[in-house]
Amino acid sequence: MQHDIVIVGAGIAGMRAAIAAAEKSKRLSIALIAKTYPIRCHSVCAEGGTAAVLREGDSFDLHAWDTVKGSDFLADQDAVEFFVRECPVEIIRLENWGCPWSRNEDGTIAQRPFGGHSFNRATYAKDRTGFHEVHTLYERMLMYDNIEIFPEYFITNLAIENGAVQGVSAIHLKTGYMEFFQAKAVIFATGGAGRLYGFTTYSHQVTGDGLAIAYRNGIPLKDMEFFQFHPTGLIPSGILMTEGCRGEGGYLLNKNGERFMKRYAPEKMEVAPRDVVSRAMWTEIIEGRGFEGEYGPYIALDLRHLGEEKIEERLPLIRDAAIKFAGVDPVEEPIPVKPVAHYTMGGIDTNVRCETAVKGFFAAGECACVSIHGANRLGSNSTAECLVFGRVAGEVAAEYALNAKQGKISAEFRQKEEKRIFDDLLGKSGDESPYQIKRELNETMDSNMWIFREEKGLKEAVKKIQELKERYRNVEINDKSRGFNTDLTSAIEIGYMLDLAEVVAIGALKRQESRGAHYRLDYPKRDDENWLKHTIAYYTPEGPKFDYKPVTITKWEPVERKY
Amino acid sequence: MVRFKIRRYDGKKSYWQSFEVPARRGMTVLEALYYIKENYDSSLAFRASCRMGICGSCAMKINDKPRLACETQVLTLGNTVKVEPLDNFKVIKDLITEFDGFFEKHKAVKPYLIRKDDNYAEPKELLQSPEELNEYYVFTLCIKCGACYSVCPAAATLDECLGPAAMTAAYRFCADSRDEGQKERYEIASSSNGVWRCHLAMECSEVCPKNVEPAKAVQLLRRKTAFSILKSLLRW
Amino acid sequence: MESTKSVMEPVAWIFQMLTGLVMILLVTLHFYVTHMTSHEALKYAEVASRVAQPEFKALYAALLLVVSFHAFNGLRAILLDTTAGMRKKGAVSALTMLAFLLAFIYGLYLLFSI
Amino acid sequence: MGVSGWFRFKGRSLFSWAFTFQRLTGVVLLIYLLAHLTYLSTLLDKTGATYESMIAITVSRQFLVFDILLVLCGVFHGVNGFRIILHEFGIAYEYRKPLLAIFTVIAVVVWLYASYIMYSLTGG
């Protein structure tokens, strides 16, 4: 198949890129490929809001400063300044395309407060912001005749020849056969890597495929050791219990019934910043003051004192979710929660134009690291990032494609790729179960690369991951059929995750400081002297090779981060 | 232990298979399916992603009723749980059904805001009061899970029929105060595959996991469509 | 995906509903007269004398019209609900409407020849 | 799935039953309409003899059970049809569940009453 632009990933970033490219020129043929139907992407899970400066009293500088400070000064400030300026128009575009944003009485778009933002700038559509954004983008996309959607195609590799991108290979899930998409430009918008962790707010599909594929093809990954943890994930599934629960006055209790936050943040109590609360909760658990449940220790999120009326009025979805997914009615019982893996700050190293190290290859959204989130993302900044940089990627790729020559995937590449997937992986026999490997990987991540990290645990993790990688060579896929072989795709995903886990673990081991979400017990201070720099990881067959890159600072010199 | 009876299909033959799953409080049917896939039979195929009832992947027939596997608690279902693919969709493999046609139908109703002053480069904020928003908001909640389509009697016998979800999408935009595309959409909805094929069986609203009330949307759309076309006829 | 606007359908729909409403009155009346009072009403002479009155004639004619439209249009709807029926959409509509007319005319013929 | 899809009730609500019944009774009534017209042809015999002999059969006890079933079809179809028409014109959608229950009860009551009268009228 031949297209001008191939976009992999149909989340907010991928679909925004497709629209941007289609708007650029009607002559461009655009393929949008994803392993699920577009509206099944992970972005639909986003709840709270999308940041943008819309109203009097707010300013670009303020939004930028909040973001930079939130990032613990690891964000590239030129990127942040560009980003904040582009957010508002994206909100209005979505509005014009039908997004049912929540409204003020006067009919203007409403905004709500969000953690770390010093102005109410989270634009929201009830508590289903991501869901409505995805549907709006998807539906708008249907207007463009030059966008062709290929749902349920699973990308396996990126074809790069002569230093330029040629296209991608994908398994058509329905038939089980491999298809090759040749293109002048390829955009990856494949999302984060949250399923590295066992306890996570992420959808099952977020396995970091795009990150791993790019990485294996020599494109470096940036800042992968930074993973955000949200304080309140519902047990057992990890479904997000929004910050609003605490905002509305909910308590966090340990097993002695004590509001332990008074010992960690006596002033802000439960509404202290995410990383502070997460660390406090985890300390309670480690020190044995968590509740014991069937699914391990937990902390109680108590809303009972708010009363049924207020819960129904302000947090109806939370109540619904707690009942449906944990069998707990918050009106009668406290909700069992614990901190949960929530966001991948790192990603494919790109510049502000979403360009990467390879010509014609672009990345946007959570899989990219333009670096506006640095060491810690602010809530509501990531859907905004997907919109802004999705657009940039689409436009830049379109410009590039209008002047580039058609990519060609060689016969050799095709044969090698088919052999790799169907003969070497699907065809072979072995005695390892990929699911067992995944379980052990998740356990390792959850115990050694969690909120508190230290050298010993990280070293163990690295060893374990390398052992798992070794064992992975010996996996057997039981389902030998072709059509909709989810056994095969799961196994491929697990292979991707192992590579990424290694990058995360070694990167974390090397970074001997605490910054944002990366907290080292053995190095509890931020160290601007030595570590105010981005981690860059390159693939080698023996494991990742690391390099570092300076942070771009325009206006704001690093200061102590206090809230 | 809960017994799971699953309807399998491998592309050629269809058969039942049973598994014993250790169920605990909080376990959903989706988790049980993953448990089966990861421990007993990894060839079991099903769709799932968000596991929080918002992506629409995991609708299937659980104890005869279409539900989202990810929001159905195993312990509420008794000792035996029967899992089958949705009716009215062609089965591809096990619990996975063909959805291409379903999305085609959604696309066919022009489910996007249509405005003459559409300006990509310099968009302007349009005002909409909370009341105007409420006019259509409930119909935006559709996750395209297909549960409604699987129980609609018209969809059972007519492959091309638009079905409740697509018609709900059409109405959602027609009822949006910002939209100017009603006429186009009424014409589409009034095709023989459209609103006329609904006989208010209302099962769609009964099974919708998001309480979108598709039956209401279809009935409102039909009324508007009928009157709009009759009006244009009288003007001839 | 085929999506041509149909004129027949909305007209048929609205008449299906209206005839339904009208029939609630007429059918109830008809049924009441023939079955709920006494079966005397079914005697030939009774029937003939009723039908001879213009009011009753008009009433029966109206009932006949709405019932036969409603019934055959209902049949049309059922047939068009199937893939096979929809493939021959034109024929289905034409034949059911023809049947409606035949039933109606035949009924009128009976009504006027008694 | 085919026409069997109109007869799936496992796991479905009363609404599916109502739909299927509406359809079935509609078809029964359509067939009855044809039968009715055919049999009214006997009125063409101006002596009334053919007609009277037909009527004698239909008002008999043996025939009563058919009559009663036919009335069930008519009553259910009419009452349920009225419910549908209400909703079609946007009335009482919010009360669709209680309305279904109430209308079903009404249909059954009317049917029982009519059956009782018809039973009495056919005499011994």
Ligand SMILES: Cc1cc2nc3c(=O)[nH]c(=O)nc-3n(C[C@H](O)[C@H](O)[C@H](O)COP(=O)(O)OP(=O)(O)OC[C@H]3O[C@@H](n4cnc5c(N)ncnc54)[C@H](O)[C@@H]3O)c2cc1C
């Ligand atoms: C519970 C939750 C709540 C959140 N709430 C907020 C919030 O309130 N505000 C906010 O700003 N952010 C929020 N976020 C973060 C935000 O949702 C994500 O960062 C964002 O949606 C990522 O979008 P994306 O387009 O980059 O990727 P995704 O939406 O993850 O899309 C990835 C796409 O890539 C495709 N893909 C992946 N691998 C392959 C492959 N191998 N082959 C083919 N296709 C592939 C997938 O099918 C999918 O279409 C939240 C996150 C979570 C988990």
Ligand code: HEM
């Ligand atoms: C007593 C008053 C009646 C009312 C209120 C009534 C109402 C209705 C309604 C509302 C429908 C539409 C169902 C739909 O398509 O959604 C319908 C269908 C139908 N009616 Fe009637 N009807 C009545 C009497 C009759 C009679 C006397 C006959 C036959 C002679 C009849 C035959 C049919 C048929 C065949 C259908 C099609 C069935 C279907 O579409 O499911 N109806 N009726």
Ligand code: SF4
């Ligand atoms: S209307 Fe309801 S049942 Fe139908 S697809 Fe949408 S969410 Fe699913």
Ligand code: F3S
């Ligand atoms: S089930 Fe089908 S018939 Fe109408 S009310 Fe719903 S679309």
Ligand code: FES
């Ligand atoms: S997995 Fe997304 S709706 Fe169930």
